[in-house]
Amino acid sequence: MTRLIDADARGVWIITPTPFTDNGDLDLESTDRMVDYYMACGVDGLTILGIMGEANKLTQDESIDFTGRVLQRVDGRIPVVVGVSAPGHRVAGSLTAAVMDLGAGGIMLSPALGLRTEDQVYGYYESFINEIGEDVPIVLQDYPPSSQVYMSVATIDRLIKDFESIVVFKHEDCPGLRKLTRLRADEDAGLRRRVSILTANGALYLLQELRRGADGCMTGFGLPEMLVEACRLFFAGDAEAAEDLYDAYLPLVRHEQQPGFGLAVRKELLCRNGVIACARARAPGPALDAVDRQELEALLARLDRRLAGMGRPVPMAAQ
């Protein structure tokens, strides 16, 4: 059963890594355990094959195999978004067709490297949507540190207005808090229909973003129970309790947000916990050394003490 994403998407959409074996093959058994783990954490959706999923280090065949396995394990319980960003529409389009056939809930697309002006960004999405059709739900990803493409609020508004299939805006420009406020203001002013705004950047500003109107987050984080609980508390009306919990984890949030390096920390946490069998990223990729591991243990020990002081349970991957 396919669960398509729509403009009501809300809560925690975890960006997953892609598990590999020691020799670098896809590890589909770890993939099953990883899906189970995220479901147990209570996430609202999964997003696979993003930057953190090392999508650009997989062949298309591998991307399809991995997607198939994830969808099979999820079995329609929550929606799954698949990153399809690629330098050309043809490859992105054929991957889109394949994963939607398999039951994906939608696709995520970032503007291609080398787009210069905002007219080009608009034309890029326009021509891609012409290629894949208007019935595939799209997450519009705005992550300039990786894409090297900058979009103004005006361009984002125009894209959302003109293309009904864009249902989620993945917000990760930085600084970007004001951008979020302006996007919500344009909706309130009736300039365009409302979409879901899910924020990222490793959740580094999560509570501020929720207070400014975000519907949740779509990001990676090694201890996702916190994201789930913080969003739950916030949407239940207890923003201060949400922020208290969040702040306890902030040292780790900040540690994982180091560009590139964060992936190694997240895989280490999943591996430490027995969720995935091997923490390696495909080459060239980040890896922890002995000092990094010691530092991570110290951060986790501090987190444990702080959670204990709050009467809060220790998250699974930190045990």
Place this chain on the structure above:
Amino acid sequence: MTRLIDADARGVWIITPTPFTDNGDLDLESTDRMVDYYMACGVDGLTILGIMGEANKLTQDESIDFTGRVLQRVDGRIPVVVGVSAPGHRVAGSLTAAVMDLGAGGIMLSPALGLRTEDQVYGYYESFINEIGEDVPIVLQDYPPSSQVYMSVATIDRLIKDFESIVVFKHEDCPGLRKLTRLRADEDAGLRRRVSILTANGALYLLQELRRGADGCMTGFGLPEMLVEACRLFFAGDAEAAEDLYDAYLPLVRHEQQPGFGLAVRKELLCRNGVIACARARAPGPALDAVDRQELEALLARLDRRLAGMGRPVPMAAQ
């Protein structure tokens, strides 16, 4: 009396903003109060005319006036480093001569935009030191997000080895924790003499950096008492207490670390507290809007509550 910097530099070297009046002139009266404020916070040194000091938006005459006023007010009590980075050696060199004459403790230089290879970076510092002479103490700034120049540990080692006047390495590559560990390891292995390593990035990883061997930080932060006290605790042997204090401020540290935007927050805090008369940056520059101000107040209120819970005093600028 001039206090020159040397390889024993340690503790907190605050990067200062440059105060302007409402109509954009240098505000030298606010400058006096700002110096007094930082002295009262207990910093070990000042660094003026860095990126946060909007150095590239001043004429050379203004830079010299501002430096003179700061040095006069400091009156030899602590050393003052002056940023002289400029696209050409001639301008950087004439500013260096002027500020050293006025009593600066040393200069800070970042590699110029457009240097591509590490040989070019080496040649850049070599030719600059030839121009200014070998008796001006230098802070070697490694801040790729702004300079767009990347230096390997091997190049940094080579520069320090060959040029005695480089006495401080300002560490702000990110991710950069491993780089810091390797720089210290090269010293321990006797590959080159020891220099002071002061870290930056808005202190976002301060305790991890101190644990990896940093001598302190050279960075901007709106509530510098915390930096001073955290370093004091750490060097007194109580790293956990240092980190407890640090973590209480981390939400604000992280908030200020937003590129560009952080300057507006820091000026706002100084202005709120009566230290400077006007929070404006020169155009084009960041400014807080009403929502930003509300958000900042909420962050400060949370900090107050947390400090109260720890039995810690509220910092001056947060009152």
Place this chain on the structure above:
Amino acid sequence: MTRLIDADARGVWIITPTPFTDNGDLDLESTDRMVDYYMACGVDGLTILGIMGEANKLTQDESIDFTGRVLQRVDGRIPVVVGVSAPGHRVAGSLTAAVMDLGAGGIMLSPALGLRTEDQVYGYYESFINEIGEDVPIVLQDYPPSSQVYMSVATIDRLIKDFESIVVFKHEDCPGLRKLTRLRADEDAGLRRRVSILTANGALYLLQELRRGADGCMTGFGLPEMLVEACRLFFAGDAEAAEDLYDAYLPLVRHEQQPGFGLAVRKELLCRNGVIACARARAPGPALDAVDRQELEALLARLDRRLAGMGRPVPMAAQ
């Protein structure tokens, strides 16, 4: 007597280098000879303190001294545009005021490094024009390889429409031929008033640009008589003769268009010819080595032979 530039600017506006003595000081005597030389070549205007003029390696005092000397020597015979691009409006504005007082014909401004979206570009010019007033004629420079800022035709149109003082568009995006055609088409369609479009990129596509509607060029080139004669022939209706002449020089045009390196070639040609006393650029800057000089001589010898075959005179600096 001041000759202001306006939207009728046409022909060859040579971008001049800034002459320095062997020890790196401004060389004002060479400056006089350089002005005389360009006048003798028949150029329609001068543009000083652009990238090729190493403007960012001068103090503001030096910029004003140099401008004063150029204007004094030109003595109102042709208009002189002064580049004022700077990271901040205050510095750009004070330089603007100073050079306009001295008799400059207008100023040239490129968007500042770090502007990301086109709204930011628009806001940048808007706030600058608010600062300097609406009566200073502006050359809008669009040179992404240096500014790292990209402007769409829509943004350029909007700027020209909203700000009467923008009278010349300096076209040097690449590839940019279609952009030029679209800018002219928008004028023909009555979308906005007509401005002068002068092209650059070292004149690498000059004849194609003239055929697409450019009014001339504003660029550096070591043998400017060719630019003058090619434009003259073209505007006299003999485009093929213009292109025949241009093609003879194309090997050298292309040689000078190497980023950064071209400045060294141009200064070498001026020096070889006795116009300026010293070919050095300020550090860090390009310089020819022995092999480069030999190569340049060979290119000039080939040019001489080709011009001889065409019955054309050898240009001054190539003799």
Place this chain on the structure above:
Amino acid sequence: MTRLIDADARGVWIITPTPFTDNGDLDLESTDRMVDYYMACGVDGLTILGIMGEANKLTQDESIDFTGRVLQRVDGRIPVVVGVSAPGHRVAGSLTAAVMDLGAGGIMLSPALGLRTEDQVYGYYESFINEIGEDVPIVLQDYPPSSQVYMSVATIDRLIKDFESIVVFKHEDCPGLRKLTRLRADEDAGLRRRVSILTANGALYLLQELRRGADGCMTGFGLPEMLVEACRLFFAGDAEAAEDLYDAYLPLVRHEQQPGFGLAVRKELLCRNGVIACARARAPGPALDAVDRQELEALLARLDRRLAGMGRPVPMAAQ
């Protein structure tokens, strides 16, 4: 029969486009004609799946199909290099294995986007060669405008010294003439073994590069007979005749060297001539409009006249 490339590679190695049908599929029939055409032009080798081959817009399956078809048609008469650059070693490695099995003569690899220091560049090639083994001949591509990675002569020397399988250096840094001279000087000084240096940048400096010691070029150009004849004349000892011929084509060389746009011109020339059935690039990609086509015709007409004046034949694709 496989013809492996080695350090004696010399002459013209044409970079080929990848032909597509009107609906964007691989066009293997046009591929056959394209191979025949380049063979008829007299090239010494083919390089497929480079940037100009839109390699990053193909799935791996398509890359293998296209490579197989080219190799089948070439049938061992000349060596074929296959570009395998990819963000991850695993994908590059599996493509390498596949194309070497099919009979490729070697592979071309550019450093991945995001490598910052030269140590990282070295480590990148080291780990890749560990992955594919030391018996696959490698073309080391140095094209910073696309890779955003800069390599010093020292790093290139070190790579060539340490890895025997690097047999060709593809030179396309710009400005890069001095780099070429220094690479040859290091060989002459016995610092490392000699490799073949083939230059690119659309042949914009071909004769200067040959004079500085290049062994030929590995580049795209729409009228490759010129490259073949110019190299033949040069290596036969008649550099001036080679340059006379080259200069006649320089207006077109320069026209094609516009980044991105050049591909559209080259495909147009191949299509105009009946070699490929369709000039389209995969989206997002460049395309000529009516004005561009007119301009191209005018450039070709001028070339015809000039060749006629020299008593030279008109190239196939320009007829």
